[in-house]
Amino acid sequence: MKIAYYLNQGRQKNLYCQIIDDTEKVSFSLNQTIVEEEWDSSKERSLHTESYFTMLTNLNKYLLTKYSELKKTENQGVLKKLKTNVKTLIDGAGIESIPTKMGKQCSNQTVIPPVSHFELAFQRYSGLKKGEFRTIEKEEKVYFRTNENSIYTIDTYPGLTKRLTSLIDNRAYEQLHQTTDESIWNTVFEGVKVDKQTLLAKLQQELELFRQHLPHEERSKIDHLAPQKFLDNFNSFKTSYQGIKSCVSSACTFERPLLFPLIVLALMHYFNPAVFYEQYCAIEFSGEEWEGIVTDENEGEQPTLFFVKTVEQY
Numbered sequence: 001m002k003i004a005y006y007l008n009q010g011r012q013k014n015l016y017c018q019i020i021d022d023t024e025k026v027s028f029s030l031n032q033t034i035v036e037e038e039w040d041s042s043k044e045r046s047l048h049t050e051s052y053f054t055m056l057t058n059l060n061k062y063l064l065t066k067y068s069e070l071k072k073t074e075n076q077g078v079l080k081k082l083k084t085n086v087k088t089l090i091d092g093a094g095i096e097s098i099p100t101k102m103g104k105q106c107s108n109q110t111v112i113p114p115v116s117h118f119e120l121a122f123q124r125y126s127g128l129k130k131g132e133f134r135t136i137e138k139e140e141k142v143y144f145r146t147n148e149n150s151i152y153t154i155d156t157y158p159g160l161t162k163r164l165t166s167l168i169d170n171r172a173y174e175q176l177h178q179t180t181d182e183s184i185w186n187t188v189f190e191g192v193k194v195d196k197q198t199l200l201a202k203l204q205q206e207l208e209l210f211r212q213h214l215p216h217e218e219r220s221k222i223d224h225l226a227p228q229k230f231l232d233n234f235n236s237f238k239t240s241y242q243g244i245k246s247c248v249s250s251a252c253t254f255e256r257p258l259l260f261p262l263i264v265l266a267l268m269h270y271f272n273p274a275v276f277y278e279q280y281c282a283i284e285f286s287g288e289e290w291e292g293i294v295t296d297e298n299e300g301e302q303p304t305l306f307f308v309k310t311v312e313q314y
Helices: 050-073 078-093 095-102 115-126 157-169 173-179 182-188 196-213 216-222 227-232 244-251 256-270 273-285
Strands: 002-007 015-020 025-029 133-138 141-146 151-155 291-295 304-311
Touching: 002 050, 015 050, 015 078, 025 078, 050 078, 050 095, 050 273, 050 291, 050 304, 078 095, 115 133, 115 141, 115 151, 115 291, 115 304, 157 173, 157 256, 157 273, 173 256, 182 256, 182 273, 196 256, 256 273
Parallel strands: none
Antiparallel strands: 002 015, 015 025, 133 141, 141 151, 151 304, 291 304
16 A cells, blocks of 8 residues: 655645555545645655654554554455545544554554564565565565565564664664665754754764774874864855754765764764654655555554565665
8 A cells, every 4th residue: 555645736725645555546635734835745745844744654654554454344445445534533633633543553563573473464465475485584674585586675663763773872883874864864853953062062972982983093084073174064054053954964965974974873862862763764664665564463462564665685
C-alpha cells in the first residue's frame, strides 16, 4: 500500500490523502488548509511546520495498521472501507485524535522484532513461501534474496533508531557521514533554534573529542579547524545567524566528511535526541521507495510496523 499527500487546487481545505494498493485507489480531504507557498510537494509536507509533520506521520501509522486489520476480514473494497473509517474519524474528532485512537499500537513500538517476524512480513509483502527466498542478517539489518536474485531489505523504527543511537553515542564519524542522509538531518533540525555561542561551545567540545579520536600523527591535519574558523566558512554565519538548518546545510559544502558529523553530534548532544530519532525514522520511511507492512500474527499481540524496499546489494 502506498500513501501520498498533496494539495487539491481550488479547494479551501486543500490537504488531501491518496492511498493506492494493487487493485484500488482512493483520495479524501484531511479537512486541513495549507498555504501553497508553504507546501513542499517533493517531500509531501508543510515547510517549517512540525505539527503537520507529526500529524501526517501519525496518520501514516494509523492507515497502515487499519489497512492490515481490514485485509483480514474483507476480500474486496478494502481501501473504500479504510477511507470511510478515516473520514468518519476526521470528521468527528479531527485528525489530531489519531494518536489517541491508535492507543498503544505501532507508535509505541520500541523493541526490534525477531527475525521470524521479518520473514513473515516479507512473505506477506512478496507472496513468496519459505524456500523461495533466503534471509541474510548483516550489520544489524535484515535482507531477503529471492530465487530470482531480487534483493530486499526490511527495517523498523526500533531498528533504525538503535543504529542511529549507536552512531551518535559512539561518535562514529565516518559512518555518520557515509550511512546517514544529510538531507534528512537538515529537515530534522529545521526550525530548531539554538544560541550561536552555545553551538560554538558544543562544536569546540566535539572537535576536541575528535582530535582525541585521531592517531597523534594525524591530529595536525585538522589544526586549522578551530570552530570559529570553520564556522566563518559557513554562509549562514558570514552575515547573520539563520538557525540550525542553514548551519547543517553549509556543513555539507565545506570540509564535508568531517564537519557534517560534528554539527550533527553537537546538536544531538545539546537537545534530547529521542525526538530527533523519531523524526529521522519518519522522514526516512516516508520515502517513496519504502512500502509499509503491518503484522500481528499472534492474537492479542500489538501489531508490528515494518518497511520494505528493493536494494541492489547487501
